Amino acid sequence: xxxxxxxxxxxxxxxxxxxxxxxxxxxxxxxxxxxxxxxxxxxxxxxxxxxxxxxxxxxxxxxxxxxxxxxxxxxxxxxxxxxxxxxxxxxxxxxxxxxxxxxxxxxxxxxxxxxxxxxxxxxxxxxxxxxxxxxxxxxxxxxxxxxxxxxxxxxxxxxxxxxxxxxxxxxxxxxxxxxxxxxxxxxxxxxxxxxxxxxxxxxxxxxxxxxxxxxxxxxxxxxxxxxxxxxxxxxxxxxxxxxxxxxxxxxxxxxxxxxxxxxxxxxxxxxxxxxxxxxxxxxxxxxxxxxxxxxxxxxxxxxxxxxxxxxxxxx
Amino acid sequence: xxxxxxxxxxxxxxxxxxxxxxxxxxxxxxxxxxxxxxxxxxxxxxxxxxxxxxxxxxxxxxxxxxxxxxxxxxxxxxxxxxxxxxxxxxxxxxxxxxxxxxxxxxxxxxxxxxxxxxxxxxxxxxxxxxxxxxxxxxxxxxxxxxxxxxxxxxxxxxxxxxxxxxxxxxxxxxxxxxxxxxxxxxxxxxxxxxxxxxxxxxxxxxxxxxxxxxxxxxxxxxxxxxxxxxxxxxxxxxxxxxxxxxxxxxxxxxxxxxxxxxxxxxxxxxxxxxxxxxx
Numbered sequence: 001x002x003x004x005x006x007x008x009x010x011x012x013x014x015x016x017x018x019x020x021x022x023x024x025x026x027x028x029x030x031x032x033x034x035x036x037x038x039x040x041x042x043x044x045x046x047x048x049x050x051x052x053x054x055x056x057x058x059x060x061x062x063x064x065x066x067x068x069x070x071x072x073x074x075x076x077x078x079x080x081x082x083x084x085x086x087x088x089x090x091x092x093x094x095x096x097x098x099x100x101x102x103x104x105x106x107x108x109x110x111x112x113x114x115x116x117x118x119x120x121x122x123x124x125x126x127x128x129x130x131x132x133x134x135x136x137x138x139x140x141x142x143x144x145x146x147x148x149x150x151x152x153x154x155x156x157x158x159x160x161x162x163x164x165x166x167x168x169x170x171x172x173x174x175x176x177x178x179x180x181x182x183x184x185x186x187x188x189x190x191x192x193x194x195x196x197x198x199x200x201x202x203x204x205x206x207x208x209x210x211x212x213x214x215x216x217x218x219x220x221x222x223x224x225x226x227x228x229x230x231x232x233x234x235x236x237x238x239x240x241x242x243x244x245x246x247x248x249x250x251x252x253x254x255x256x257x258x259x260x261x262x263x264x265x266x267x268x269x270x271x272x273x274x275x276x277x278x279x280x281x282x283x284x285x286x287x288x289x290x291x292x293x294x295x296x297x298x299x300x301x302x303x304x305x306x307x308x309x310x311x312x313x314x315x
Numbered sequence: 316x317x318x319x320x321x322x323x324x325x326x327x328x329x330x331x332x333x334x335x336x337x338x339x340x341x342x343x344x345x346x347x348x349x350x351x352x353x354x355x356x357x358x359x360x361x362x363x364x365x366x367x368x369x370x371x372x373x374x375x376x377x378x379x380x381x382x383x384x385x386x387x388x389x390x391x392x393x394x395x396x397x398x399x400x401x402x403x404x405x406x407x408x409x410x411x412x413x414x415x416x417x418x419x420x421x422x423x424x425x426x427x428x429x430x431x432x433x434x435x436x437x438x439x440x441x442x443x444x445x446x447x448x449x450x451x452x453x454x455x456x457x458x459x460x461x462x463x464x465x466x467x468x469x470x471x472x473x474x475x476x477x478x479x480x481x482x483x484x485x486x487x488x489x490x491x492x493x494x495x496x497x498x499x500x501x502x503x504x505x506x507x508x509x510x511x512x513x514x515x516x517x518x519x520x521x522x523x524x525x526x527x528x529x530x531x532x533x534x535x536x537x538x539x540x541x542x543x544x545x546x547x548x549x550x551x552x553x554x555x556x557x558x559x560x561x562x563x564x565x566x567x568x569x570x571x572x573x574x575x576x577x578x579x580x581x582x583x584x585x586x587x588x589x590x591x592x593x594x
Contacts, residue, residue: 018417018419020497020498020499021413021417021419023409023499024409024410024412024413024502025409025410025413025414025425027405027406027409027410028406028407028409028410028429028469028473029410029425029429031402031406031462031465031466031469032429032432032466032469032470034447034466035437035444035447035462035463035465035466036432036437036440036466036467037428037431037432038443038447039440039441039442039443039444039447040435040437040439040440040443042440042442042443042446042447043439043440043441043442043443046442046443098336101332102333102336105329105332105333106333108326108329111326111329112330113330113333116337117333117334117336117337118585119577119581119585120337120340120341121336121337121340122581122584122585123340123341123344123574123577124340124343124344126523126527126573126577127344127527127570127573128526128527128528128529128545128569128573129527129529130527130529130545130548130549130552130569131548131566131569131570132343134552134562134566135343135344135346135347135566136343138347138559138562138563139343139346144358144359144362144559145359145362146346146362146363149362149363180339180340183340188585188588188589189588191589192588192589195589233434237434237436241436241438241439243438243529243530244527244528244529244530247529248529248549264438267441271441271442272534281442281446284442285442285443288439288440288441288442291439292435292439295434295435295436295439296435299434299435
């Protein structure tokens with residue numbers, strides 16, 4: 001990129017080459033391009049190559065065919081993809097309603113201690129997945145017995161089960177741990193959106209007799225839809241890129257029996273190998289390419305469809 | 316009278332709900348820290364009790380400090396995080412200044428190119444990043460992590476900082492130019508001091524994912540000498556999984572710095588999020 005004089009500002013001295021623009025841009029551009037963009041392109045390129053008979057050759061969509069249809073890969077892949085969607089849907093179904101409810105309560109004018117609640121509820125978001133994962137693993141562990149004890153206090157002990165160890169409940173349990181950690185983000189963004197609603201809008205609604213619940217549903221909720229849209233796309237990107245929590249809680253095999261395997265853990269096992277499985281660079285690149293396409297599709301849908309529609313509601 | 320009573324009732328219900336959720340959010344952290352100071356028997360017998368003189372024990376911390384090189388891990392994390400943030404802020408502010416201050420061909424395109432990384436996670440390029448780091452002989456060095464985190468942090472930094480730099484008055488910069496300041500002096504001496512609040516916001520946002528990341532330390536720098544706190548505690552806890560004292564103490568040690576920083580920076584952070592700086 002060669003920055004050139006394009007402005008026709010006569011009051012400035014004629015400078016044919018404004019080198020300082022290049023100097024300002026170069027460091028960021030160099031690091032970003034070399035460490036992020038080029039590796040991303042290179043990874044996408046490698047998803048079209050594989051080693052055939054000892055030769056590294058172009059195989060077209062061969063890797064994708066193997067991933068989708070070959071019995072050694074397909075069941076793992078579809079399982080991880082399905083689990084990833086379940087993981088995302090649980091986030092959306094649990095995190096958004098709780099986040100909105102918390103934000104709505106915090107935004108009540110003159111609520112005492114609201115700064116304290118806000119700070120405390122946001123704390124888990126700052127902890128690493130490693131800390132969060134292990135803490136919950138301990139709490140839910142039948143050996144320690146904190147969870148059964150607490151459930152006994154409220155008379156629900158019969159409900160307790162080693163959720164993380166059961167194939168039918170492990171994914172839900174891990175998703176809820178992740179929701180517990182990330183609830184602060186939707187809460188804060190929606191809280192900010194609620195505070196940004198102009199007082200006149202609320203006053204006008206009150207003059208028309210729209211108060212309480214109906215005010216929330218008919219006036220406030222439509223106005224915070226853009227914030228909910230942002231939260232949703234952030235969650236989507238985060239979920240389809242997730243790895244750390246599942247690796248910490250359930251290990252690289254994402255057990256029990258692959259029931260918590262998502263694309264991130266599948267990518268890790270495929271690329272680096274695990275136990276008896278050898279690392280496979282090409283298939284790793286292929287899975288990364290699929291993740292890229294899924295995230296790109298989600299982001300495009302958000303930018304070109306959802307966000308455009310929502311613009312109309314903004315002030 | 317009855318209206319006042321219902322509103323009092325409603326406020327009470329709201330507080331009850333918020334207190335309940337605050338407990339849900341804080342309880343696990345509280346439980347971990349409290350039990351890290353207790354003897355093994357007390358951890359199991361009365362997990363919810365706070366340590367008393369009889370049950371108080373530092374055995375877990377002794378194990379952690381003897382077995383794992385936590386001080387070393389901590390130092391690695393600090394180096395990686397501080398250097399990455401410094402580079403993100405410097406390079407990010409320079410690029411943001413170029414994009415917001417000058418009109419040149421390809422400006423909008425350049426902004427879009429740099430913004431790509433806000434939504435597309437850098438992890439997807441891991442396969443080639445590892446190959447590149449192997450080729451550059453940077454595997455198991457902190458430099459590899461710093462490069463990756465700098466690239467990861469730049470897009471959001473450029474985006475937020477260029478929004479802020481557009482609000483810096485043109486008159487001020489032009490006055491500087493008339494006084495004969497170079498473009499570099501205008502950037503470093505006039506503009507940078509004015510966008511300091513935005514820099515602080517960017518620093519906090521950049522810091523959290525770097526400090527907490529497990530993926531890149533696991534892949535690029537898993538050696539004993541380059542482990543970060545996050546990776547170090549992950550591996551340590553994996554090994555000591557039956558030694559509950561050690562596990563709880565390691566977790567508490569990992570929580571502690573985050574807790575201290577949060578107490579100091581929580582206002583900055585929350586103001587940053589609620590100012591609509593992240594969109």
